[in-house]
Amino acid sequence: MYNIYSTHYRPDQDKKFHSVKKRKKSLSFLTYFIIGIFIIIFIIIFLNKAWFFQIKSIEINTNLLSEVGISTIGSETSDSEIFNSVVKKYINIIFSSSSSIRKYLQTNFLEISNIEVNKEFFKRKIYISYSFREPKYTWCNFTIGKMNTDSENCFLIDNNGLLFKKNNIKDKKILRIKNEYYQDLELAQKIPSNILYIVNNFSSILEKRNIYSKEIIIKNNSLVVFVLNILDTENDLKNTIEVRFSLEKDLNEQLDKSYTLINYLSNFDLEKVEYIDLRVKEKIYYR
Secondary structure, three states: OOOOOOOOOOOHHHHHHHHHHHHHHHHHHHHHHHHHHHHHHHHHHHHHHOHHHEOOEEEEEEOOOOHHHHHHOOOOOOHHHHHHHHHHHOOEOOOOOHHHHHHHHHHHOOOEEEEEEEEEOOOOEEEEEEEEOOOOEEEEEOOOOOOOOOHHHEEEEOOOOEEEEEOOOOOOOOEEEEEOOOOOOOOOOEOOHHHHHHHHHHHHHHHOOOOEEEEEEEEEOOEEEEEEEEEOOOOOEEEEEEEEEOOOOOHHHHHHHHHHHHHHOOHHHHOOOOEEEOOOOOOOEEO
């Protein structure tokens, strides 16, 4: 004899069974994922804090400053300041790449250039070398609204035209470029390339005659004025000459004309000239 019990089978029973199984599987995956995240975080913290991965020493080598550099920038940025800044930011040899340190220095210390960073992993050492930028010119913003401001709007420029340091000291050894036309520039920006080109080349022409420009005034695109001080053999001021260029005309032609005239005029003639205008094509006007 058999006891027979009646059961009622429902088609949705299989679906419920599979959905429960699927839910358990997804919960299992989520659990492993969370555990994996915690393990990764633990490993990162361990690598970052472990004493045997801490940077042991940082060695800094720098080139000597020029005479101009010592008087203008040497007192503000020093090797010790850069060293302390790097030590505070970079403590782990694994997470301190040479490229990241170089980029950090380039961004936060504009006064240095030619930055090289190397590291020895097993010795836990970092080697940093750089040189200080030498100031070539001073750029002063004198646009509308700032005509009466002082030297706080002036910046030192290197030979590539980069504004790398605010300059509150008027240094006669450094040529001043007075901007009355272009939009005000700020630190880490570069002066217009055509301005840099004409200043570099005309200054070179003047140096060959031992003539030095007092300042350059950018009036507008059609008028850039070099103010020249003509000195006698005892360095006494004998005359001041304005040399006029246009940024809208051929710069090379104007430079060629300036070279011809500057070398044609004698020292005696230069003491009498009031201005030289190079803006007219194939002609030179002077009085």
